Amino acid sequence: xxxHFVTLNVNGEDHDVVVASNKTLLxxxxxxxNMPETKYGCGxxxxxxxxxxxxxxxxxxxxxxxAATMDGRKITTxxxxxxxxxxxxxxxxxxxxxxxxCGYCTPGMVIKSVSLLAKNPNPxxxxxxxxxEGSICRCTGYLKIVEAVDAASKAMAGTVG
Amino acid sequence: xxxxxxxxxxxxxxxxLEEALDMLERERSAVTVLSGGTDLLVAMKAGFKTAKAMxxxxxxxxxxxxxxxxxxxxxxxxxxxAQIVDSADVKQHYPALWxxxxxxxxxxxxxxxxxxxxxxRGSPAGDCSAAVxxxxxxxxxxxxxGRREVHVDNLWVSYGVTARADNEMAVxxxxxxxxxxxxxxxxxxxxxxxxxxxxxxAACLQLDGSTCTGARLAMGCVAPTMIRLPSxxxxxxxxxxxxxxxxxxxxxxxxxxxxxxxxxxxxEYRRAVAGVYLKRTVxxxxxxx
Numbered sequence: 001x002x003x004h005f006v007t008l009n010v011n012g013e014d015h016d017v018v019v020a021s022n023k024t025l026l027x028x029x030x031x032x033x034n035m036p037e038t039k040y041g042c043g044x045x046x047x048x049x050x051x052x053x054x055x056x057x058x059x060x061x062x063x064x065x066x067a068a069t070m071d072g073r074k075i076t077t078x079x080x081x082x083x084x085x086x087x088x089x090x091x092x093x094x095x096x097x098x099x100x101x102c103g104y105c106t107p108g109m110v111i112k113s114v115s116l117l118a119k120n121p122n123p124x125x126x127x128x129x130x131x132x133e134g135s136i137c138r139c140t141g142y143l144k145i146v147e148a149v150d151a152a153s154k155a156m157a158g159t160v161g
Numbered sequence: 162x163x164x165x166x167x168x169x170x171x172x173x174x175x176x177x178l179e180e181a182l183d184m185l186e187r188e189r190s191a192v193t194v195l196s197g198g199t200d201l202l203v204a205m206k207a208g209f210k211t212a213k214a215m216x217x218x219x220x221x222x223x224x225x226x227x228x229x230x231x232x233x234x235x236x237x238x239x240x241x242x243a244q245i246v247d248s249a250d251v252k253q254h255y256p257a258l259w260x261x262x263x264x265x266x267x268x269x270x271x272x273x274x275x276x277x278x279x280x281x282r283g284s285p286a287g288d289c290s291a292a293v294x295x296x297x298x299x300x301x302x303x304x305x306x307g308r309r310e311v312h313v314d315n316l317w318v319s320y321g322v323t324a325r326a327d328n329e330m331a332v333x334x335x336x337x338x339x340x341x342x343x344x345x346x347x348x349x350x351x352x353x354x355x356x357x358x359x360x361x362x363a364a365c366l367q368l369d370g371s372t373c374t375g376a377r378l379a380m381g382c383v384a385p386t387m388i389r390l391p392s393x394x395x396x397x398x399x400x401x402x403x404x405x406x407x408x409x410x411x412x413x414x415x416x417x418x419x420x421x422x423x424x425x426x427x428x429e430y431r432r433a434v435a436g437v438y439l440k441r442t443v444x445x446x447x448x449x450x
Contacts, residue, residue, distance in 0.1 A: 001170065004172065023167075060273050134268050
């Protein structure tokens with residue numbers, strides 16, 4: 001099996017890693033870079049627990065992405081959203097609205113919400129619900145999550161990212 | 162089989178199109194080409210084995226999307242579904258493709274999956290495959306020997322099998338420009354939005370007033386491949402689009418389809434809804450929904 005040398009820029013920091021051809025970005029983040037905040041859910045691109053951002057705001061399933069194809073790419077996980085000690089407005093809104101039950105979907109849900117708001121800073125409730133398709137909360141706590149995204153969009157009004 | 166661990170394979174990462182075509186010439190059927198990989202990785206996690214996979218991730222300039230009112234739409238093998246959704250030109254001139262892209266899978270998968278990959282997967286359920294079939298697209302295949310064009314009508318051979326030769330790679334998809342009176346639409350039936358289709362339909366009609374002078378109808382999940390609906394097309398061509406002709410077309414669909422029972426639906430149900438969905442799709446295209 002082939003091995004590949006790649007540099008992954010994760011949360012602003014370059015990481016040089018040798019990855020086997022069959023390792024997904026999720027595998028490498030969790031097992032080689034010890035960044036467990038990105039979760040393994042279904043492994044087939046349906047649940048969104050593994051969602052990360054590439055090149056700023058494009059949300060992808062890291063379980064469906066071969067790590068060897070990501071050389072030189074900029075990746076943001078949920079742990080990379082805060083600036084210093086200040087949480088990202090989306091993270092703060094998830095706390096304020098208690099949009100967390102078991103918490104397993106939360107990193108992917110937060111990342112997805114950041115992506116959604118970057119594209120559409122003032123989404124309607126319907127647009128939030130559509131934008132969050134592909135991220136599944138198995139506790140089914142969607143109402144609080146939608147409220148949190150709405151609150152974050154208001155908190156972020158006039159800012160970028 | 163595991164959704165966590167991918168089976169072992171060698172990954173080829175060509176840096177140029179020439180290198181990619183050389184690799185295909187050398188490796189032939191040993192290599193599986195992946196573009197977005199959203200179908201292939203799931204298949205590999207479900208047990209599909211390939212000795213080698215060739216990723217197009219390092220190839221530049223293959224994610225283009227360009228519309229010209231004369232020559233139509235051109236896109237590359239790396240052009241994503243998300244790019245289609247974001248294109249005002251596609252939304253305006255190719256409603257069937259835009260509507261298929263809009264509800265395709267999930268936002269994350271739309272950012273990764275490609276239209277050309279959807280066609281070459283050869284699945285009878287591909288949403289963009291239905292749209293491109295109705296819109297009459299053509300794939301440009303390249304090999305170390307040269308290039309050739311494959312019209313979508315000749316693309317799907319059998320389930321999962323396409324007319325792509327094992328030393329070829331699709332380098333462009335072309336869709337003809339609409340003319341005055343060209344309308345199109347796409348509809349899909351699923352249990353929830355993220356699901357693969359139980360049934361999907363795309364229609365592209367040429368209208369002269371309310372008279373249909375040409376029809377390309379495509380339906381998915383009702384045969385081993387995405388299919389055209391020749392019986393229904395024959396009913397509509399030359400006819401005035403109204404409730405009577407639509408009812409006849411809906412009836413004619415039964416002669417064109419051969420659905421089966423599978424995990425997403427049953428043959429009986431698909432037969433029951435095929436005509437209804439065709440009718441609604443044509444109405445949607447004609448703006449009489």
